[in-house]
Amino acid sequence: MNLATGPDPTDLLTLPWSVPLEEWPHEHLVSLPRGISRHVVRFATIGGTVYAVKEIAQETAQREYGLLRSLARAGIPVVEAVGVVSGRATPAGEPLDSALVTKHLRFSLPYRALFSRRLDHDLETKLLDALAELIVKLHLAGFAWGDCSLSNTLFRRDAGALSAYLVDAETGQLHPRLSDGQRDYDLELARTNLGGELLDLQGAGLLSASVDPITTAESVVDRYCRLWDELTRPQTISADEWDRIEQRLRRLNALGYDVSQIEVDEVEGRPEIFLQTQVVEAGHHRRRLQQLTGLDVGENQARRILNDLDTFRAQAVMPGTDVDEAEVARHWKSDVFEPVVALIGPELAAKLEPAEFYHEVLEHRWFLSEAAGRSVPLEKAARSYIDTVLRFRPDERAVLDPTLMGVGQVEAAEDS
Structure with missing residues (x-):
């Protein structure tokens, strides 16, 4: 038997791998809601951790394991691939x-469990938004799913909405970039599979009477097409319309996406902007800004300042020029x-830290530009x-630094 996993496979060695999965004893298993699968799937619990085990051919298992790991590295919401167990055989030597x-x-549930519990009156809308966004993320990463469906997806609540996670990558293919034909094929599958799944829910009496499958x-x-267009369409602007790029960046950020690169080409004498989007891991913006500039700021501030830095690069660097970031x-x-921060002057230096001041200025410019x-x-x-604004703010340094306040004042502030 060959167990290829992460750094600590010890716990998994205790499972009865010489027994067919459908015959595993109950003491190793936990009952959880699960979707429809063409393979035998069981949930096993070890030391408080629950693992999903799917019995499939070795080549298929290795391939799906690699795809899930690659998608996870790209920041795509997928289940965490732990390992592949191959070379299994019964005590009698049967492979x-x-x-x-x-x-x-x-805290995730398959779609049928969500509809069975029916905790949201607008469940259909949330489910469709989540599925459409998952497909967009996969396509941006170059992944052709090949089996888009609710059955191959898990859903988890996320601040009142739902987030969708890819569970089954068995039929998928990873490419540097997808063609329109590959994307259309996935969308046609999604339309067909989703229609069948909703009809199935309707037949079981789980779908709202107002919903047509x-x-x-x-x-x-x-929904997919609207989001894809917002994320990928080129935008032509004139020389004095760079604030429109900032508006686009804000819309993308509000959708939960980030811009990894801005490209500028000339189209009939006007700059045409291409925004390359990606999904990034937590803390990415703070680390990137600190690496590039030495500025140590919060994640949201870093995201905002990096947008400004990317816009500066698009304006300052000639199209097609390779310049070190x-x-x-x-x-x-x-x-x-630094010139903007220097405008504060020593008399107002205690009001805000430089990075926070710059962030506030960017926000102020946004409102001024909108008004003008x-x-x-x-x-x-x-x-x-x-x-x-700044002249009328309290001195932030005095508020945050207890050495500039009496202990009683600090305690009173904390009590309040």
């Missing part, structure tokens, strides 16, 4: 299929960030912020 082991996604299945494709960041810090209907220069926005 058994290999097993793919994944970690069960805590076929129309609803069609709508997931519409760190070199661009150095110029941005010396030519943009055009892009407001950064220096003008900074002076306006200093004169109309």
Whole structure:
């Protein structure tokens, strides 16, 4: 038997791998809601951790394991692939299929369990939004699913909405980039499979009477297309319309996406902007900004400042020119960030930390540009912020530093 897993496979060795999965004894198993599967699947619990074990052919198991790991590294919401058990055999020497082991996604449910419990009156809308977004994320990563369906997805509650996670990557293929035909094939499968699954729910009396299965299945494709267009369409602007790029970045951020690269090409004398989107891991923006500039700020601040840095690069670097990212960041810090921060002056230096001040200035410029209907220069926005906002703020350093306050004041502040 060969057990290929992460750094500590010891716990998994205790499972009865010489027994066919459908005959595993109950003391190793836990009962959990699960979706429809063409293979035998069991949930095993070891030391408080629940694993999903799927019995499949060795080549298929190895391939799916690799795909799940690759998608996870790309920041795609998938179940965590733990390992592959191959070379299995009964005590009598009869060969058994290999097993793919994944970690069960805590607090997640298959779609049928969600509809059975019916905790949300607008469950269909949340489910379709989550599935459409998952397909978009997979396609942006170059993954052709090949079996888009609710059955191959787990759903977990996320601040009132639902987040979708890929469970079954068996039929998928990973490419550098998908063609329109590959994406359309996945969408046609999604439309067909989703329609059948919703009809099945309707037959079981689990679907709201106001929901038409076929129309609803069609709508997931519409949701996908709207999101895909927002994330990938090129945008042509004139020389004084760079604030429109900032508006686009804000919409993408609100959707939970980030821009990893901005490309600029000339189209009939006007710049055409291509935004390359990606899903990134927690803390990514803070680490990236600190690596590039040495600035140590919060994650949301870093996201905002990096958007400004990327816009600076798109304006400063000629299209097609290969310029080192760190070199661009150095110029941005010396030519943009530091001159703006220097406008504060020593008399207002205790009001805000430099990075927070710059973030506030970017926000102030956004509102000024919206009101004026055009892009407001950064220096003008900074002076306006200093004169109309910063001067009237309390000294943040005094509020945060207990050495500048009496102990009684600190305790009173904490008590309040």
